[in-house]
Amino acid sequence: MPQLEIRGVCVHYELSVPILKNIDLDIFKGEIVSIIGPSGSGKSTLLRVLIGLLPPAQGTVSFNGKVVDYNSKTCLKELRDQMTIVFQQFNLFQNMSALKNVTIAPIEIKKEPKKIAEERSRFLLDRIGLSEKLNAYPDELSGGQQQRVALARALALNPDILLLDEVTSALDPEMTNEVLDAIRELSEDGITLIIVSHEMAFVREVSDRVIMMADGCIIEDGTPTEIFDMPKTDRCKDFVGMILSH
Amino acid sequence: MDYTFQWGVAFSHLPYLLGGALVTLHLTFFGFVIGLLIGLVASVLQAYGGSVLRSLASGYIVFFTNTPSLVTAFFLFFGLPEFGILLSPYECILINLALNAGAFLADVFRGGIASVRQVELEAAEVLGFSLVQKVRYVIVPHISKACYPPISNLYIIFILGSAMASIFGVEELTGRAFNIDSETFRSIEIYSITAGIYVLLTFFANVLLTLVGRYVFRVKARIF
Amino acid sequence: MFELAAEQAGMFFTWPNLGYWGRAMITTLTMAALGCGFGFIFAFLLVYFRTWPLKAMIPVRIILTLYVEVFRRIPFLVLTFLVLFGTRGFGFRFSLFSVACLTILLISTAYIAEIIRAGFESIHPNQWEAAAVLNFGRFKTIFGVIAPQSWPLIIPPAFSYFVMFVKETSLTSQIGALELMSAGKYFNSIGISPLLAFGTCLSLYFALSYPLTLLGHRIEKKLKLRFKGKIVKSHEISLIDRNKSHQVAN
Numbered sequence: 001m002p003q004l005e006i007r008g009v010c011v012h013y014e015l016s017v018p019i020l021k022n023i024d025l026d027i028f029k030g031e032i033v034s035i036i037g038p039s040g041s042g043k044s045t046l047l048r049v050l051i052g053l054l055p056p057a058q059g060t061v062s063f064n065g066k067v068v069d070y071n072s073k074t075c076l077k078e079l080r081d082q083m084t085i086v087f088q089q090f091n092l093f094q095n096m097s098a099l100k101n102v103t104i105a106p107i108e109i110k111k112e113p114k115k116i117a118e119e120r121s122r123f124l125l126d127r128i129g130l131s132e133k134l135n136a137y138p139d140e141l142s143g144g145q146q147q148r149v150a151l152a153r154a155l156a157l158n159p160d161i162l163l164l165d166e167v168t169s170a171l172d173p174e175m176t177n178e179v180l181d182a183i184r185e186l187s188e189d190g191i192t193l194i195i196v197s198h199e200m201a202f203v204r205e206v207s208d209r210v211i212m213m214a215d216g217c218i219i220e221d222g223t224p225t226e227i228f229d230m231p232k233t234d235r236c237k238d239f240v241g242m243i244l245s246h
Numbered sequence: 247m248d249y250t251f252q253w254g255v256a257f258s259h260l261p262y263l264l265g266g267a268l269v270t271l272h273l274t275f276f277g278f279v280i281g282l283l284i285g286l287v288a289s290v291l292q293a294y295g296g297s298v299l300r301s302l303a304s305g306y307i308v309f310f311t312n313t314p315s316l317v318t319a320f321f322l323f324f325g326l327p328e329f330g331i332l333l334s335p336y337e338c339i340l341i342n343l344a345l346n347a348g349a350f351l352a353d354v355f356r357g358g359i360a361s362v363r364q365v366e367l368e369a370a371e372v373l374g375f376s377l378v379q380k381v382r383y384v385i386v387p388h389i390s391k392a393c394y395p396p397i398s399n400l401y402i403i404f405i406l407g408s409a410m411a412s413i414f415g416v417e418e419l420t421g422r423a424f425n426i427d428s429e430t431f432r433s434i435e436i437y438s439i440t441a442g443i444y445v446l447l448t449f450f451a452n453v454l455l456t457l458v459g460r461y462v463f464r465v466k467a468r469i470f
Numbered sequence: 471m472f473e474l475a476a477e478q479a480g481m482f483f484t485w486p487n488l489g490y491w492g493r494a495m496i497t498t499l500t501m502a503a504l505g506c507g508f509g510f511i512f513a514f515l516l517v518y519f520r521t522w523p524l525k526a527m528i529p530v531r532i533i534l535t536l537y538v539e540v541f542r543r544i545p546f547l548v549l550t551f552l553v554l555f556g557t558r559g560f561g562f563r564f565s566l567f568s569v570a571c572l573t574i575l576l577i578s579t580a581y582i583a584e585i586i587r588a589g590f591e592s593i594h595p596n597q598w599e600a601a602a603v604l605n606f607g608r609f610k611t612i613f614g615v616i617a618p619q620s621w622p623l624i625i626p627p628a629f630s631y632f633v634m635f636v637k638e639t640s641l642t643s644q645i646g647a648l649e650l651m652s653a654g655k656y657f658n659s660i661g662i663s664p665l666l667a668f669g670t671c672l673s674l675y676f677a678l679s680y681p682l683t684l685l686g687h688r689i690e691k692k693l694k695l696r697f698k699g700k701i702v703k704s705h706e707i708s709l710i711d712r713n714k715s716h717q718v719a720n
Binding site (some may be wrong): 308309311312313314315316317318320321324325328402406407408409410412413420423433434437438440441444445448449 | 559
């Protein structure tokens with residue numbers, strides 16, 4: 001049974017402009033799925049629908065067989081207990097240190113005992129190489145460091161699914177690599193990852209499956225080899241051709 | 247509750263009150279315009295003048311921004327006759343308004359002058375602009391656009407502040423409300439209507455100023 | 471005029487008189503502080519409820535928005551009269567000091583609510599969303615994340631608004647409240663020259679306002695050190711500027 005079932009999801013902005021058109025998708029537990037495509041294709045919007053920030057105008061999303069009710073706060077809370085997202089920027093709470101950012105949700109929301117939460121947070125921050133920066137505030141950290149803390153924070157809640165929304169797009173090449181390294185490590189943990197990214201080489205290396213989206217629709221869905229080396233549709237061919245030529 | 251409302255009586259005086267609103271607009275408009283000139287001069291002196299002129303300008307600004315306009319009005323109202331200057335209450339308040347407005351406006355202009363980007367001036371220099379051309383094409387457009395929102399905001403604040411003219415007998419909106427009140431004693435109704443007129447007045451002044459800002463100064467702001 | 475002032479100086483600058491002026495200053499300061507202090511608290515509550523995205527809250531939000539829009543557009547003098555006659559008309563015999571404080575409270579709540587709202591809106595929407603996806607409730611989001619980050623944009627304009635109100639309290643002398651302006655009027659009415667009476671009045675207002683203004687600058691600097699962000703002067707929180715309230719689909 002798929003972990004996430006997306007059926008016929010449609011999203012409109014401003015009453016008429018469709019952003020997502022009839023999206024049908026199954027995601028299985030432990031899969032590492034990457035979503036690629038030109039700007040405005042609806043990739044980020046899809047992630048926001050999955051995490052419950054944007055209710056679909058039509059269609060359903062089911063998590064572990066249960067349909068998500070976007071009007072029920074309890075339902076959304078349950079969903080977010082098991083799924084979390086890292087945005088492109090401004091993830092961290094600017095008024096809290098790195099350590100506090102990572103520990104705050106486990107302690108305040110999941111009511112974990114302080115000691116255990118802190119130990120686990122230190123371990124996670126250490127794992128991504130930021131053990132020196134536990135007490136630094138976000139404005140004292142570089143963009144790459146901030147994104148890594150954001151990853152640690154997401155992992156501190158032990159989610160089953162992690163959504164990554166263009167997490168390196170706001171970073172310069174050096175910082176991009178440090179974040180990609182952190183994600184690479186994650187990918188070996190068995191957690192389900194849904195990654196929206198422009199870093200094609202990384203996508204190709206790390207993903208089990210690549211989905212190409214354009215104009216609010218899924219154009220192609222296959223293994224990295226299928227998508228990058230043997231694209232079937234013209235749209236996908238054009239897109240892949242364009243990125244590979246750069 | 248031992249107060250009986252008689253809204254009819256109050257509304258019958260509406261034309262008289264609206265006439266007062268016109269006086270308010272008249273008073274604030276001229277006071278503000280004179281204040282704009284004073285403020286402009288003061289800010290220029292403060293930015294570019296010699297040390298004496300600079301201190302005078304700063305002194306003026308600091309004085310009027312740190313004292314209530316009611317007190318300066320009393321000072322002028324009772325003090326000027328002592329020097330042999332006899333003015334009508336309207337003129338007295340007009341001068342007071344202009345002086346107070348000038349100080350706050352000078353502050354706004356100062357911010358505007360400081361915000362002119364050196365880079366833009368250098369670009370103009372490199373293109374061969376003369377001083378007059380720089381002023382015309384770089385400094386003035388930038389300052390007008392930067393200063394317009396705070397200035398129009400100050401104007402609205404001064405319309406509300408002009409209510410104090412009533413204390414000195416000027417027959418503007420609040421002054422007329424006071425007159426009607428002393429005749430009819432329908433205080434709550436009259437002052438409520440007066441408040442309502444101020445709300446509408448400032449609301450439409452807002453909308454008008456935003457539109458002017460959008461089309462004349464290209465300042466983007468929502469209308470409401 | 472100067473001769474009259476010189477003559478009266480001796481009888482004017484006496485200890486009892488200075489005590490009178492001193493008490494008047496304290497009344498002025500207290501009036502403004504109470505009114506603006508409680509105004510800040512109410513304004514915060516107002517913004518908390520006004521930006522609640524729940525559908526059921528829409529009537530509340532409309533009422534609160536109307537409140538802010540109306541009370542920012544009534545002159546202080548007119549509202550003072552309204553509050554005075556209003557409370558008397560409905561049978562309440564509040565002291566003039568209380569009437570003054572109540573009026574200040576009503577107006578400052580409206581203005582400070584706009585300042586607070588502007589502060590909240592300057593926080594990047596991702597911060598709201600990050601809190602939402604971590605399952606923070608509204609209370610925790612606002613008090614734990616949003617408000618702490620907006621202090622540098624809220625405290626300086628709110629403080630300078632308070633300093634402005636210290637001067638605005640002079641209008642309450644019109645309903646007979648005993649504060650600094652009425653002290654000046656009193657001395658003028660018993661025959662003291664306007665130069666002495668209102669001159670002293672002016673100087674004392676200056677003595678209140680200027681140091682407070684400088685204090686405000688220092689507070690602003692201190693807050694700026696902790697966070698980077700655009701600091702806005704109170705008159706820039708304009709009646710014209712509008713931003714749509716932030717909404718999270720939640």
